[in-house]
Amino acid sequence: MKDGKYFVGIAGFGGIARFAHYNGWKKLNDVEILAIADPSEEAREIAKNEYGIKYVFSDYKEMLKIEEIDIIDVCTPNKLHYPVVIDSLKVGKHVLCEKPLAVSAKEVEDMILWSKKQKKKLMAAQHLRFKRESVVLKKYIDEGELGEIYFAIAHALRRRFLPVTNTFIDKNLSGGGPMFDIGVHILDLTYWFMGCPEVHSVTGITMTKLAKRKDIKGLWGEWDREKYNVEDFAAGFVKFKDNRGLNLVCSFLANMEKLDDFSTTLFGTEGGIKWPNGKLAKEKNGVLQDIELRFDVLPDNPPHHEEIRVFFECVRDDKEVPVKPEESLQVIKILESIYISSETGKEIIF
Ligand SMILES: NC(=O)c1ccc[n+]([C@@H]2O[C@H](COP(=O)([O-])OP(=O)(O)OC[C@H]3O[C@@H](n4cnc5c(N)ncnc54)[C@H](O)[C@@H]3O)[C@@H](O)[C@H]2O)c1
Structure with a gap:
């Protein structure tokens, strides 16, 4: 300075x-x-x-x-x-x-x-975490609008968007595939929404099913099939010490209906919501309510x-x-444990 x-x-x-x-x-x-x-x-x-x-x-x-x-x-x-x-x-x-x-x-x-x-x-x-939809939703959660969030399904799924440069496909540079590139985003966000609970254990699978195939095309162009040495699909289950849970699924190349599913669904005792669309599902006086949160009235600064x-x-x-770096530590430990669990076939106890 x-x-x-x-x-x-x-x-x-x-x-x-x-x-x-x-x-x-x-x-x-x-x-x-x-x-x-x-x-x-x-x-x-x-x-x-x-x-x-x-x-x-x-x-x-x-x-x-x-x-x-x-x-x-x-x-x-x-x-x-x-x-x-x-x-x-x-x-x-x-x-x-x-x-x-x-x-x-x-x-x-x-x-x-x-x-x-x-x-x-x-x-x-x-x-x-700095996207307006996230900031607003976190406030709702902290005010108890969803009650206890007991489960979440976090998706970082792409149908054919594989980043083609070595930064992302060579493990010596990236350290991992879609889990480290896009899974880390949705996991961090979901973990934060859930209040960063203590982790009990992690199980997971990682695999490379499509990325080495020449007949599979990406919408971001060609990549080096020989060099590609990270997973193209990963899934993990995280169990927290308070018996809540989280499912994480990530892919660069998945055969699925949509081109992209980057979302997290939170299941709470008082309400549920799928980020980022803001459709809040509740029940009051025996009546189901679908409430749409309108984020568009707020400034949309780049996150x-x-x-x-x-x-x-x-x-x-x-x-x-x-x-907090301590929260990032838990996020990275979860991702690392999914790789270890996949390699060893074991549940990783924290
Ligand atoms: N948050 C997001 O939305 C987002 C999006 C893309 C990338 N990223 C992250 O940003 C980082 C970079 O990604 P990118 O897309 O910019 O990749 P990139 O390949 O476009 O850029 C990386 C740059 O780092 C340089 N580099 C390599 N070794 C270096 C060294 N020892 N010292 C200094 N520079 C070095 C490379 O020459 C290159 O110019 C990655 O960690 C990636 O996960 C985040």
Whole structure:
């Protein structure tokens, strides 16, 4: 920080950094994106020439040497979150990191240790929590409108939308397939809606059924069938210590009616709802009620921008971040347990 201004460095200047994070930071007064780091020459050229970023580095460690930088925004492929987050915390930067926060629970535990040791903020960029439909629904839930949510069905299902780049299909970069890419979003959201209960156990299956087949086509173009080494389908069952439960199903390529089903259905004792459509199902005086929540009257700020704004305010005002790293730890532990359960055929007890 200098003269009341906060400085941000972005590690990884690819798709999400350019199209979502850059504009989120640019909206904020008293904040400047001072530097980016990316091993891709093309990404560095774009940052310098099209986005006007002052300092560009091929190695993020060089960027970390800039003392004025207060916040590192990590937008690298998943597997690289861990080293960048740890090194950033070690030199005293606050860290916002894209999802999944890390690819193993052990890595998240280390991140939490360093964030506490250095007294620096750490938050996973779970932008769906900042979508207006999520913010409103969470208020309804916390006010008891649904009663006790005893079960949820979380879907991150796509019929033919497989992200084609190595960032998502090569386990050495992604750490996993649709579970880590899109499952983490709907799981985090559902877990938060349910009040982040303590996990008792997890069982799951993961498989690659369609992604290696040449006769299967994706609506986002071709991918390298040989290189593809992550699951294309995963399902898990989470049992909580208070005997509530959650089902998670994720896929990049599923033979199903709709092109996309990105939703979570919450079953509560006083009402049920399917996010994000806002159709609330209740019963009163022996009469079934279908209530439609109208979100369209509220401002529809891009959730990535909201997430960045709120994170920045937590840094500036020294407040607790809303996506607590301890909650992300449970989310990552659940996903990791689904892989382990699939490999070992066992139920993973927490
Ligand atoms: N929240 C969302 O909606 C959302 C959407 C897309 C991606 N993401 C997440 O964002 C991250 C990046 O995804 P993307 O779509 O931008 O991928 P991308 O492949 O477009 O960009 C990743 C960039 O990171 C760079 N990189 C690789 N190694 C690096 C290193 N050691 N140091 C610095 N930079 C490095 C690459 O050169 C590339 O430019 C992933 O974790 C992904 O899960 C989130």
